[in-house]
Amino acid sequence: MLDHELLRTFVAVVDTGSFTRAAAQIFRTQSAVSMQMKRLEQQLEKTLFVKDKRELQLTDDGQKLIGYARRILKLHDEAMGVMASEATLRPLLLGCPDDYISGVLPELLAQVRKLIPGLPVQVRSGSSGQLRQLMDEGQLDLSVLTRPADKEEGYLLLQDRGVWIAPSADFIDSCDTLPLALVEPDCKFNSSAVDGLIKQGVDFDVICISGNCTLLSEMVRRGEAVSTLASCSVPNDLYRVPAGRGLPELPEVEIVLQSAANSHPELGSDRLSLLATRTAEVIAQRSPTLS
Incomplete structure (x- = not known):
């Protein structure tokens, strides 16, 4: 089972283009973000990122996952929004x-x-x-x-x-x-x-x-x-x-x-x-x- 928190970190890294900026946004250290991405890669048995000229790029498998990750988080956030109290x-x-x-x-x-x-x-x-x-x-x-x-x-x-x-x-x-x-x-x-x-x-x-x-x-x-x-x-x-x-x-x-x-x-x-x-x-x- 994919951990939605790992997926949220994955999406944050993709959207910010940086482990450092993603770490700041989700209030974790850069090393914690790196560890989370290693755990996600281990769960999937796939490599998700490759560094190209000092910029973070997605592998083909990473490109495949990002769409699913967004959809999973969309459903999760939708459910949380429905359950949230107006108060x-x-x-x-x-x-x-x-x-x-x-x-x-x-x-x-x-x-x-x-x-x-x-x-x-x-x-x-x-x-x-x-x-x-x-x-x-x-x-x-x-x-x-x-x-x-x-x-x-x-x-x-x-x-x-x-x-x-x-x-x-x-x-x-x-x-x-x-x-x-x-x-x-x-x-x-x-x-x-x-x-x-x-x-x-x-x-x-x-x-x-x-x-x-x-x-x-x-x-x-x-x-x-x-x-x-x-x-x-x-x-x-x-x-x-x-x-x-x-x-x-x-x-x-x-x-x-x-x-x-x-x-x-x-x-x-x-x-x-x-x-x-x-x-x-x-x-x-x-x-x-x-x-």
């Missing part, structure tokens, strides 16, 4: 990067209310890296994140891309030195903008760096700078700089919903999948070009 409800601790506060979070919260009426929600913002850390520390149940390239983290909500915003169509041409108000350096829009401008030989001056997109938008609105934002987060009154205006192209991003390994008791894997699917559908209907 034990606690707030859902939800994280969301500031980039997606306006473009994603309202739709997500609306779907949470429909799926689990009466469930209180507490929201914290921060960069994707900061929010992952909070999940690892047990301070968040669930978070919207920007997924790293070539990772399978979380449930996809939408594919978006970065866009340049400016006070007006002629603002860029009027500047000898381009004033920039940028997101924090751990966001790929920052590095893409700076590296791209350097390669193109464009003179620029970074006058502000902030994780607060409302501040960045207001600086653009006041005519003080140009900035970069995720397309879904651009206010309707700001000018989107079209391609071909001499500014570097910004990357595409995948925005996902990821649960901590120790999920909220009212949000097991079955409800989480449904929540992500419904949220993605609403966002796609609202803004088809972002999906």
Whole structure:
């Protein structure tokens, strides 16, 4: 018989891509997680992981098991949710990067209310890296994140891309030195903008760096700078700089919903999948070009 706790650890390792991060999320030591995975491999008489260029990868047998593990845990979590008393409800601790506060979070919260009426929600913002850390520390149940390239983290909500915003169509041409108000350096829009401008030989001056997109938008609105934002987060009154205006192209991003390994008791894997699917559908209907 497969131990569902071993399977939960296995899923946590796969979702986080790391024994270390999985250990933090399930409140065990890294050595304990390693021992659990060895026990699981011994039970199955299969090798589940292989290290490739310092990154943890699943073997073919690991790929086969992950689907079954998710289904087993889905049934387990569903049963626990049905049996749980409403008196034990606690707030859902939800994280969301500031980039997606306006473009994603309202739709997500609306779907949470429909799926689990009466469930209180507490929201914290921060960069994707900061929010992952909070999940690892047990301070968040669930978070919207920007997924790293070539990772399978979380449930996809939408594919978006970065866009340049400016006070007006002629603002860029009027500047000898381009004033920039940028997101924090751990966001790929920052590095893409700076590296791209350097390669193109464009003179620029970074006058502000902030994780607060409302501040960045207001600086653009006041005519003080140009900035970069995720397309879904651009206010309707700001000018989107079209391609071909001499500014570097910004990357595409995948925005996902990821649960901590120790999920909220009212949000097991079955409800989480449904929540992500419904949220993605609403966002796609609202803004088809972002999906």
